[in-house]
Amino acid sequence: MARPHIEPFCDRDVPFKKMTLPGFPSGMHYKMLSLDKDTGACTMTVQFDAGYRQPPGFSYSDIELLIMEGGLRVGDEMCGPGTYFFIPAGVALPAVSTKTGCLALLMYNQTEPNFVESDEDGDGADRSRLIQVNAYDDLSWQVPTLMPATAPGCLLKILRWDEVTGALSFLYCMVPGFWQDNISFHDCAEEAYHIWGTSWIMQFGDLPTGGYFWRPPYINHGPFASEHGILAFGRTDGELYNHFHFNPYTTLKENREWAAEKLKHRKPALFKWIVAHEHNHLTGSELKK
Numbered sequence: 001m002a003r004p005h006i007e008p009f010c011d012r013d014v015p016f017k018k019m020t021l022p023g024f025p026s027g028m029h030y031k032m033l034s035l036d037k038d039t040g041a042c043t044m045t046v047q048f049d050a051g052y053r054q055p056p057g058f059s060y061s062d063i064e065l066l067i068m069e070g071g072l073r074v075g076d077e078m079c080g081p082g083t084y085f086f087i088p089a090g091v092a093l094p095a096v097s098t099k100t101g102c103l104a105l106l107m108y109n110q111t112e113p114n115f116v117e118s119d120e121d122g123d124g125a126d127r128s129r130l131i132q133v134n135a136y137d138d139l140s141w142q143v144p145t146l147m148p149a150t151a152p153g154c155l156l157k158i159l160r161w162d163e164v165t166g167a168l169s170f171l172y173c174m175v176p177g178f179w180q181d182n183i184s185f186h187d188c189a190e191e192a193y194h195i196w197g198t199s200w201i202m203q204f205g206d207l208p209t210g211g212y213f214w215r216p217p218y219i220n221h222g223p224f225a226s227e228h229g230i231l232a233f234g235r236t237d238g239e240l241y242n243h244f245h246f247n248p249y250t251t252l253k254e255n256r257e258w259a260a261e262k263l264k265h266r267k268p269a270l271f272k273w274i275v276a277h278e279h280n281h282l283t284g285s286e287l288k289k
């Protein structure tokens, strides 16, 4: 997911555009939040107009969908705010419609948005990976178990964990008065959208309701604070490890080198194996780039 760094961005500052890609019914509008120009993978705020109707069908990409306002009827089921879907590539949904309209986050993980009308799953579809959950009503907040841990008052609801890549999709909140005084970076890209509320981050200022970022690996972020609290949706594209420090001036190269040095100590056998294998693996000098 080679998307550029986008931060801060607020979707309230830009108008909706009409979705005109082939296959999509009329009545769907979008705001592009981030886009991988190589693959077309993207994250969008989407407005389905009142009366929108979509026939049964699937996409060639994994899709993630979070309903934020209004609702969608999916087959016989009415799905309201907080409903999250992970729809694997090729898995067909029944007909989708909305009487009163719906505001949602919509993510295409491998390709540009596409829709194929079909009553059946496509070739190779793995329906066992389908997730549907109401993140507001059906899941409890949990204290993150990641170590090193974020400051108390930032809570999670895990919506999806990819056991191959370690990628996470989650709802998170900061309680009113939350603050964290250190600086973080990660080995993975990090993405978030503010469903409600404003938080402050030293490097990028206030992120309000409708605020969004796509943050590639090793970018310093923090300290953080939120006066009234926030509710947000977040994702990573790999295992989330908090590299914490207090130096706001470190570069991406220094952060990468520091992470590699940590790997050497935390997983010495793995580190040795990576640098020792000359075929199809990074060498020691490549790790320092």
Ligand SMILES: [Fe+2]
Pocket (backbone or CB within 6 Å): 184, 185, 186, 190, 221
């Ligand atoms: Fe982070």
